Amino acid sequence: MKTVALVACGGSGKRAHLGYNKVLHISGGISILEHTLSKFSCPCVIVFNEQDDKDTINKIAKKYNALTTLGGSTRTQSVKNGLELIKNSYPDCEVVLIHDGARPYLSPDLIQKIAKEAYLHGSAIPYTICSDSVKQKTESGYINIDRASLMYIQTPQGFLFDKIYKAYSNATDSFTDDSAVYEQLYGDCHMVEGEVQNTKITTPYDIKYWERFVMTDTRVGNGYDYHRFDAGRKLILGGVEIPFEKGLLGHSDADAATHCLMDAMLSAAGLKDIGTYFPDNDNKYKGANSIELLKQVSEILLEQGYRLSNASIVIVAQYPKLAPFVDQMKANLASATGLTPDRIGISATTNEGSGAIGRGEGIAATAVCLLVKTSKDML
Numbered sequence: 001m002k003t004v005a006l007v008a009c010g011g012s013g014k015r016a017h018l019g020y021n022k023v024l025h026i027s028g029g030i031s032i033l034e035h036t037l038s039k040f041s042c043p044c045v046i047v048f049n050e051q052d053d054k055d056t057i058n059k060i061a062k063k064y065n066a067l068t069t070l071g072g073s074t075r076t077q078s079v080k081n082g083l084e085l086i087k088n089s090y091p092d093c094e095v096v097l098i099h100d101g102a103r104p105y106l107s108p109d110l111i112q113k114i115a116k117e118a119y120l121h122g123s124a125i126p127y128t129i130c131s132d133s134v135k136q137k138t139e140s141g142y143i144n145i146d147r148a149s150l151m152y153i154q155t156p157q158g159f160l161f162d163k164i165y166k167a168y169s170n171a172t173d174s175f176t177d178d179s180a181v182y183e184q185l186y187g188d189c190h191m192v193e194g195e196v197q198n199t200k201i202t203t204p205y206d207i208k209y210w211e212r213f214v215m216t217d218t219r220v221g222n223g224y225d226y227h228r229f230d231a232g233r234k235l236i237l238g239g240v241e242i243p244f245e246k247g248l249l250g251h252s253d254a255d256a257a258t259h260c261l262m263d264a265m266l267s268a269a270g271l272k273d274i275g276t277y278f279p280d281n282d283n284k285y286k287g288a289n290s291i292e293l294l295k296q297v298s299e300i301l302l303e304q305g306y307r308l309s310n311a312s313i314v315i316v317a318q319y320p321k322l323a324p325f326v327d328q329m330k331a332n333l334a335s336a337t338g339l340t341p342d343r344i345g346i347s348a349t350t351n352e353g354s355g356a357i358g359r360g361e362g363i364a365a366t367a368v369c370l371l372v373k374t375s376k377d378m379l
């Protein structure tokens with residue numbers, strides 16, 4: 001069956017005390033929305049807010065081959081907009097899964113189960129049982145409610161596309177739940193057991209809990225590199241060409257700062273060093289742009305289920321002065337690894353005139369980095 005996911009990303013982050021849409025909150029180098037999208041193997045449509053950072057949303061959408069559309073002033077209008085985009089872009093869509101972008105803990109198994117049950121029954125709504133005692137406040141006092149009759153309702157909620165499209169077309173009230181829209185037209189939904197861990201990130205506590213969850217499986221790595229100066233070479237560090245009378249000698253562009261970062265990343269993942277991946281006797285890498293090699297290392301790590309969280313680099317050079325170039329180096333390394341520049345630290349120091357570095361014979365660099373296991377392996 002042809003399935004499309006509609007990922008609703010409403011919310012301003014007010015309840016989470018963030019000041020921006022919580023689905024764009026980054027932890028371990030990746031946003032909550034990306035974690036959510038990574039669970040779906042079907043095409044996704046992201047419905048976002050007018051005030052959201054469009055560049056960020058578009059970058060995420062591109063990475064996950066998702067389409068995007070603006071939401072409306074209510075959740076009902078936002079879902080309507082998403083369904084309209086699906087109707088136009090995926091005319092063969094049979095089942096739609098409507099999901100909250102702020103529920104990243106769900107498993108691919110639940111997604112498959114909901115899609116299958118929705119195809120068979122017209123709708124499939126995940127629920128969990130209520131384990132807390134519940135009271136209802138009334139004008140005359142509190143009433144104790146029998147919790148055995150209560151259910152917590154989750155997403156993704158699955159529906160035959162034509163049915164939910166019609167239900168939303170007829171909906172005039174504002175609803176916060178898709179099953180309620182469906183029930184107005186067709187009666188009871190088909191209920192399916194959900195997952196206890198499939199909670200929605202809403203409060204500051206939820207954000208803290210999520211950050212801990214993401215950071216539970218981390219790996220540290222370190223790397224070191226040294227290249228000798230040679231006349232007639234360009235001096236390249238962190239992907240920046242630095243004006244100087246000589247450059248570093250090497251088979252590639254001899255970018256020691258980028259090389260030690262690559263080695264730190266590979267080492268953290270328990271992989272072999274850059275010499276193994278990019279041999280210095282292979283002509284393919286003669287004069288290679290090390291930033292391009294760093295991109296390849298990021299891809300190798302992703303395939304292994306790792307993502308760079310942050311890195312800290314020290315460049316040891318007696319000369320030239322590197323401070324004016326540090327911001328551009330950070331930007332280059334961040335861009336190649338899919339991070340924001342604040343996650344790359346670079347400091348430059350001299351060797352106080354002693355040793356080979358102090359005599360200006362070459363430049364050394366060391367890096368420490370932290371990798372995070374990506375979400376696919378976490379549940």
Ligand code: MG
Nearest residue numbers: 225226256259
């Ligand atoms: Mg090197």
